[in-house]
Amino acid sequence: MAFLMTSTYSSAPILFNFKTKILKSIDLNSNQQPTPLNLGPVLPSPPSPSIRRRSFLLLCSSSSLLSEMESSASEGVYPLHRSKTIHLVRHAQGIHNVAGEKDHSAYLSEELFDAHLTTLGWQQVDNLRKHVHASGLSKSVELVVVSPLLRTMQTAVGAFGGEGSADGNDVPPLMAKNTGNSNRPAISSLNCPPFIAVELCREHLGVHPCDRRRSISEYKAMFPAIDFSLAKNDGDVLWTADTREKNEEVAARGVKFMKWLLTREEKEIVVVTHSGFLFHTLGAYGDDCHPTLKKEMSKHFNNCELRSVVIVDRSMIGSNPSKTDFPGKIPSGPDVPSDAV
Numbered sequence: 001m002a003f004l005m006t007s008t009y010s011s012a013p014i015l016f017n018f019k020t021k022i023l024k025s026i027d028l029n030s031n032q033q034p035t036p037l038n039l040g041p042v043l044p045s046p047p048s049p050s051i052r053r054r055s056f057l058l059l060c061s062s063s064s065l066l067s068e069m070e071s072s073a074s075e076g077v078y079p080l081h082r083s084k085t086i087h088l089v090r091h092a093q094g095i096h097n098v099a100g101e102k103d104h105s106a107y108l109s110e111e112l113f114d115a116h117l118t119t120l121g122w123q124q125v126d127n128l129r130k131h132v133h134a135s136g137l138s139k140s141v142e143l144v145v146v147s148p149l150l151r152t153m154q155t156a157v158g159a160f161g162g163e164g165s166a167d168g169n170d171v172p173p174l175m176a177k178n179t180g181n182s183n184r185p186a187i188s189s190l191n192c193p194p195f196i197a198v199e200l201c202r203e204h205l206g207v208h209p210c211d212r213r214r215s216i217s218e219y220k221a222m223f224p225a226i227d228f229s230l231a232k233n234d235g236d237v238l239w240t241a242d243t244r245e246k247n248e249e250v251a252a253r254g255v256k257f258m259k260w261l262l263t264r265e266e267k268e269i270v271v272v273t274h275s276g277f278l279f280h281t282l283g284a285y286g287d288d289c290h291p292t293l294k295k296e297m298s299k300h301f302n303n304c305e306l307r308s309v310v311i312v313d314r315s316m317i318g319s320n321p322s323k324t325d326f327p328g329k330i331p332s333g334p335d336v337p338s339d340a341v
Contacts, residue, residue, distance in 0.1 A: 094151040
């Protein structure tokens, strides 16, 4: 392991230094000529008990130092403007969750195409909305990113949408009345962050009809205030009936999505997405963390669960300058001596 020093040491040179110090101690306490340094595994003669004790203390001291240095290497300090707070949310309960828990083969049913939320799912959304407002999260979020599927968009606008009715307002609603058999009034887009649909954070692609999306044209009528400009195709060209996306492919897509988030100007972002996407994406991170943290990150999300994480740009992916750093020394010029002030 490399330390923050001018050079990196292996165990062999460190032990060599220990032997050198021991031999020098012997030479200083003896009237004889110094014994030539033996670089082999055996010293010229067994050291005295006092020398062994000193050697032991030296080893313990160095071991403690190395332990402290290893511990400090597990923390990281990064510029604030190179990081973002991401609030990850799994959608609320959908009709496919209920059917799939009873019989996993139900996920193959065309009746579950682009699954909508259940009545219980909407109750979960209402509870999340209460938490978002009670915690102050509703005031700090600058952007809501959502997977363009019915259940995720219902969850996103229900939990993070505007207050009050959308009826009678000139601005388009986030969700039209009774969208997706919701039996819900229209949801306002007033006094809430912007919403943008991103296909990179969709669920596992392929085979399961519940993960196939509608056309963007249909969604625009259902969710007028969501921005669908990043969708390259009106129809779903990513989903195929005979091939299911591999786990490692989902993880790679998730990493690409995280890099995309780093390019955004917003510093605090909500992402409303899916269980499989979250599980495999987060599984691609945390190898540089304590195993307990890695395990914490890799847990499956419950329906409508929210977890907050921080992502750090260590590769200069983004280019946004700091809004809080201050250059100091203003006005410019030489410093005035304190006794002249």
